[in-house]
Amino acid sequence: MHRVTFSFPTTTLFGAGALEELPRRLDGLRIQRPLVVSDPGLLNTDAFQLLAQTLGLKDQDKSWFLFSGVHANPLEQDVVDAAAAFRANNCDAVIALGGGSPLDVGKAARLLARRPGFKLSTFYDEPNWSGLVPFVAIPTTAGTGSEVGRSSVITLDATRRKGVLFHPELMAKLVILDPELTRGLPPKLTAATGADALTHCVESFTCPVFHPLCDGIALEGIRLVVDALPRAFRDGNDLDARGKMQVAAAMGAVAFQKDLGVVHSMAHPLSTICGLHHGLANALCLVACMRFCTERKPGLYRRVGVACALDVMKCSDAEADQATIGFITQFLAGLGLNTSLREHGVKPDHLDALVAQAVEDPCHKTNAVPVTREDFRGLFLQVL
Numbered sequence: 001m002h003r004v005t006f007s008f009p010t011t012t013l014f015g016a017g018a019l020e021e022l023p024r025r026l027d028g029l030r031i032q033r034p035l036v037v038s039d040p041g042l043l044n045t046d047a048f049q050l051l052a053q054t055l056g057l058k059d060q061d062k063s064w065f066l067f068s069g070v071h072a073n074p075l076e077q078d079v080v081d082a083a084a085a086f087r088a089n090n091c092d093a094v095i096a097l098g099g100g101s102p103l104d105v106g107k108a109a110r111l112l113a114r115r116p117g118f119k120l121s122t123f124y125d126e127p128n129w130s131g132l133v134p135f136v137a138i139p140t141t142a143g144t145g146s147e148v149g150r151s152s153v154i155t156l157d158a159t160r161r162k163g164v165l166f167h168p169e170l171m172a173k174l175v176i177l178d179p180e181l182t183r184g185l186p187p188k189l190t191a192a193t194g195a196d197a198l199t200h201c202v203e204s205f206t207c208p209v210f211h212p213l214c215d216g217i218a219l220e221g222i223r224l225v226v227d228a229l230p231r232a233f234r235d236g237n238d239l240d241a242r243g244k245m246q247v248a249a250a251m252g253a254v255a256f257q258k259d260l261g262v263v264h265s266m267a268h269p270l271s272t273i274c275g276l277h278h279g280l281a282n283a284l285c286l287v288a289c290m291r292f293c294t295e296r297k298p299g300l301y302r303r304v305g306v307a308c309a310l311d312v313m314k315c316s317d318a319e320a321d322q323a324t325i326g327f328i329t330q331f332l333a334g335l336g337l338n339t340s341l342r343e344h345g346v347k348p349d350h351l352d353a354l355v356a357q358a359v360e361d362p363c364h365k366t367n368a369v370p371v372t373r374e375d376f377r378g379l380f381l382q383v384l
Ligand SMILES: [Fe+2]
Pocket: 144, 196, 200, 264, 278, 282
């Protein structure tokens, strides 16, 4: 048997109203001048107001600062600008509030906080990232799970593609999962971000890397999404469903330290080239990719089906896969996630560039089955 290393992430405060504990926790971490990183859309939300109230009015001893310039698909310039705001205000920590984009920018801003001019494309040339300032992650969506992840996905200046910065030092010191903060998330975004969490669980569970802890977490994550996402979609004020989705999203991201697969390799170029929301891109590709994988590895989705509460333990491999894929198809349709890429502005002209970037994306290297350039072309055509 191979020797493997496991690790387990972050201190997480969970529950409605958990945000109230933030000031006490900041004191415990000796944080006095945090930079809040967010995006322009969040400034008018209840979630931002709650955070602002919780951090309180600025005074001489205690203060907090705001950088709210994060783009929907974050750019290296966002990270540069956030780090400049950090330096200009002599901050001592980063609090990120928002979806995956502010969280990823907040994480990465610490890399540049004390190194103006550093290029993120040379991130992997730097062996030692210890001593980064503390990071507190407060998600307002339930999907990306970036709050418990050790990576940050940023479109790099050097390549104009999404680059994955991966390092344990990027992890948050503290995560606050407060369902009050996701209450205002509109149904469409609730569905799309939730589909990202589902995809993380399905792809990480079926990726062939040895990591039984992640496998268990992924299956429970699927069960939670299946239970809670339709409820959160129908009634945004269902705090039980909102909370379960936050937990499922965090679990999905813990599970995918194992790795991801072909769906994410399709979703990444759909965002960088066509500007699709990441969760939506996953949702629109998931079923076609599941069919593709199961044709080459029958029985792959049996236990995913069990996690979806399907009675598939005793059927044939083909029946188990078919039932599971049928369930996921219906599940996504019930969330309005059964549209084609064309309906979201993707054109046949985009195909070559999408395929080229998908092939180069690292996620499919750990897919359940190998994926060729022609396979990608066929998959994009199916969902176009
Ligand atoms: Fe994702």
